Amino acid sequence: MKKYSKYLVVAMSALAFAFSTGTLIKVNATQAPSTAVPAQPVDLTYAAEKSLPSVVHILSTKNSKVQTIEVQSDPFSDFFSDPFGFFGNPNQGQDGKQKRSVRTPKQQGSGSGVIISTDGYIVTNNHVVADADELTVTLNDNKEYSARIIGTDKTTDLALIKIDAKDLPAITIANSENIKVGEWVLAVGNPFNLTNTVTAGIVSAKGRSLYQNGVESFIQTDAAINPGNSGGALVNTRGELIGINAMLYSQTGSFSGYGFAIPTSIMNKVVDDLKKYGTVQRAVIGIQGQDVKNYVDAQKDQGKDVDLGTMEGIYVAKVLEESSAEEAGLKAGDVITAIDGKEMNKMADLQEYLAKK
Incomplete structure (x- = not known):
């Protein structure tokens, strides 16, 4: 593996939050968790x-290219080649650096992908196909296809590519x-x-x-x-x-x-x-914050005793102006504990939920 219109309004039917004073307001109680039942032995x-x-197997190829780079000039070499500066150096900038053309070698990398439709759509990671000039997809039955990139999303490290084929074995999602x-x-x-x-x-x-x-x-x-x-x-x-x-x-x-x-x-x-769209339309709630536990721990490290009434949720440190969070009435010091009746125990839960909006 090689090594967010200003704000979109987020539809929230219910938002539960707590104030830093410890007052906890709970909206839309969540369902009680189901009782775990021991499963039978699994045949994988x-x-x-x-x-x-x-x-599938994905081979990513970056072709050889000519690039211009800057290097520090050698004053001694410049002197002996043109001691009085009569001719000048068209490749030298005012900062004393010279421009040189270099050819990068051809590079190849490999990764995996998953067929999600019978007509050839394949999901993979953005970092597998980023900057690729050519993509070759090899199926499980060793058939090879050239692929094109439909779109990439660096934020989630996901990419969608396509091969021209039919009746492919698409996975069940x-x-x-x-x-x-x-x-x-x-x-x-x-x-x-x-x-x-x-x-x-x-x-x-x-x-x-x-x-x-x-x-x-x-x-x-x-x-x-x-x-x-x-x-x-x-x-x-x-x-x-x-x-x-x-x-x-x-x-x-x-x-x-x-x-x-x-x-x-x-x-x-x-x-x-x-x-x-070829790009991701992303909802932005308009807050800056962190996990409640991380916030409380940081306050303790500073000798402050903080009681928010809960150790789970997202502490709101700042609400951005003209954001959907401000429109919903959120304020700095609130703690988001649920959206639409779904518990939000940490920032990752909030990110995952908003990523679907």
């Missing part, structure tokens, strides 16, 4: 057989909001160019943020994800797509127990917008 071979035909921590999943892709590879693990966390300044609400898994798995499928035990594998967390560059996938709840909106 079905999930593998179901999903493998839908996962499941609702990632229904997955539970602890359930079995498979990561399907092409790590290290080893095509048609499946690894197994569990969902080890949901709504994980890695603070990379994008829309982040990752599914965390301990199914092995390695370089080349980017853009591949994270599937449930029925072989249904629940996420697009995006990155790993490692100090060595290889898998060490933590892999992350973009949930289909975010992917669906991005894909729909890329098909319609």
